Amino acid sequence: xxxxxxxxxxxxxxxxxxxxxxxxxxxxxxxxxxxxNVYGDDLEHVISSLISEGFLNEERYARAYVRGKARIKRxxxxxxxxxxxxxxxxxxxxxxxxxxxxxxxNMENIRHWVKKVEQDYKNMEPYLLNRKxxxxxxxxxFTYDEVQSFRNLED
Numbered sequence: 001x002x003x004x005x006x007x008x009x010x011x012x013x014x015x016x017x018x019x020x021x022x023x024x025x026x027x028x029x030x031x032x033x034x035x036x037n038v039y040g041d042d043l044e045h046v047i048s049s050l051i052s053e054g055f056l057n058e059e060r061y062a063r064a065y066v067r068g069k070a071r072i073k074r075x076x077x078x079x080x081x082x083x084x085x086x087x088x089x090x091x092x093x094x095x096x097x098x099x100x101x102x103x104x105x106n107m108e109n110i111r112h113w114v115k116k117v118e119q120d121y122k123n124m125e126p127y128l129l130n131r132k133x134x135x136x137x138x139x140x141x142f143t144y145d146e147v148q149s150f151r152n153l154e155d
Contacts, residue, residue, distance in 0.1 A: 079142040106142075
């Protein structure tokens with residue numbers, strides 16, 4: 001460790017507080033440790049200590065992330081999965097995360113966004129409005145098939 005580095009014990013205490021504040025994934029903790037100038041075996045020791053003490057759990061993180069993004073941000077599955085993969089969360093944890101959601105929430109979120117787009121563009125021609133809705137929902141993480149099945153339910 002260099003002069004500006006902190007000890008393993010100090011790093012563990014700092015990261016316990018960091019992880020207790022909100023759920024964290026391994027990648028976020030790894031990045032935080034690197035910012036604190038903790039590398040190599042010390043970094044791995046701190047992470048394994050946080051895991052063994054229950055401060056760090058990727059399945060729990062995935063569940064919280066999926067719940068939050070679907071309920072608060074109203075994202076679709078594709079966007080949530082993409083973000084979890086960017087954080088190097090395993091397929092197993094991603095599947096476990098989606099067990100948290102009621103499937104009807106997806107349609108509820110689509111309904112919310114459709115109403116918002118329709119309200120924002122109420123003077124637009126129906127064809128262009130429909131295109132706008134599909135593109136908007138795709139950017140929110142919903143597939144074209146999900147959007148079409150919603151539209152078929154609404155008709």
